[in-house]
Amino acid sequence: MSEHQITAEDLVLGYGDRVVVDGLTTEIPSGKVTTIIGPNGCGKSTFLRAVARLLKPSSGQVLLDGKAITSMRTREVAKVLGMLPQSPTAPEGLTVADLVAKGRHPHQSWLRQWSSDDETEVEAALRLTGMHELAARPVDELSGGQRQRAWISMALAQETDILLLDEPTTYLDLAHQVEVLDLVDKLHADLDRTIVMVLHDLNLAVRYSDHLIVMREGRIVTAGPPDELITADLLRDVFGLDSQVLVDPVSGRPMIVPIGVRRSAPTVQH
């Protein structure tokens, strides 16, 4: 897998007259985990939606293997590129198995609604995410972490080389955030998928990504491996955050420790 390539060229995105992303050019490294970070309203989710062809650019384009993604047949794109929207909701009573099976949609037709390929892929996706035991349960009766795993299983059953995740850890507690990101990491490591996600938690973004794209006010400030990118200066410039960047004792990567107004020890220099 991972022979597919995504690039963005002079992308301008907006809703109505409001420009959210203004002239963005970048290349997503294949077979790696890329995370887009930036302050609220910087256009990171909007950018991800454009990559997923959920939003049509005002100008510029997203290229999938050199072709404009908006000019391709949406069903063909769906066989290469999967997207999990921000906090999706399943219809009441829909079982995990039925949800995950919908991931097979681009591979199915009206006559061929449940082939043996569909069956094996769905089963494999359920097992990989540890959701097989819960397959007969309605999605709305699951905990937040289980629910997110069910949705990731659906995107997995779609069998796409590229997987886009819009804030997959929203509303989850820290333990479940780590659980979901471990799963994402596993998909990348075991199945060699290209992953692009939007995350809010900077330390988790640093920990789980090979490549970071840092955005501010609709533009890319910088992009590259987290080790080289994350500095106290960058965090001040982009997020307006005073912090110290230490070395994470667990991963050896940068770790951000924010400095608040009143809660720091007397030795810390503001």
Place this chain on the structure above:
Amino acid sequence: MTTTLVPGRPRFGRGPLTLVWRPRLVVVDVALLVLVFLLVCLNVGRGDYPISVPDVAAVILGGGTDAEHFIVWDLRLPRSVVGLLVGAGFGMSGAIWQSITRNPLASPDLLGITAGASAGAVAVIVFGGTAFVGGAIGVPAAAMVGGLLAGVVIYLLAWRRGIEGFRLVLIGVAVNGILLALTNWMLVVGEIWDAQEATVWLNGSLNGRGWSDAVPAAIALGAIGAVALASTFQLSALKLGDDTARALGVRVQLSQSVLLVASVLLAAMCVTAAGPIGFIAFVAPQVALRIARTSGPPLLASALTGAALVVGSDYVARVLLPVELPVGIVTTAIGGPFLMYLIIRTNRRLSR
């Protein structure tokens, strides 16, 4: 032959033709079909010359005496067939709207589509005799145009980078109110006898319906229903929301438009044939999904439930009540409480 690798999703068929085997849904569909047939026989059997249910069944299936044949086929059956078709159409129409918007309140009778069809029809009944342009096109066409117009207006007003259920319901309820007011205004300003005729029609009635009503309704239901049933595969993806459906390769705008137009045409066709029979489009899909225990309203079962409700209500209206009432009054009186009962019962089962 079936195999099961994924819990709850046995595979049926092989090669190019494969489906998920859902025994409960099949049993429910067959049972509803039998129920509708029995209700039609029961309804046809009652009248000045009573015929037993087995005899009616025998006549419908090709037996019986000449007299029975005449009474059943020529006199009584068209009324039940119109009821059946109208119920099925309303049921399917409601199931489509409720599935796409994922909101049980979004049914054509609550959103003003039925009211649009009614306003069109009443305009022709009330102003038909005058120089008003509507006079030339007749009640059926006016109802069709009114329903479609209401549907388009609601869709356009509610569209904002996609259709969002709650916004659609609010706009639909407002449009419904405006159209009801318009209809009332026409009844007030119209001639008293025209207004009376319109009022009976507005309550939804199967009185005096013949094959000339049944045949066009059957053709319309067959054609539109086939389109709708063929779209169920796309519908199952649309139920996950616009973004997810698009990510799965569904052309959301196109599929949604096809289904909503089909749904509006179905509702308008039903109003044309029998008036705005209350509550069926809202109740039938909700009843069907609770009997079949599916996550959204199942189209075929919703249509069959609608048919059973209308034919059953017609029997109640004609036979069980001391005064013969328009069927729409009975469907509303039966449908509402029945839905409440189902909701309370299923809640209890869940919380136990």
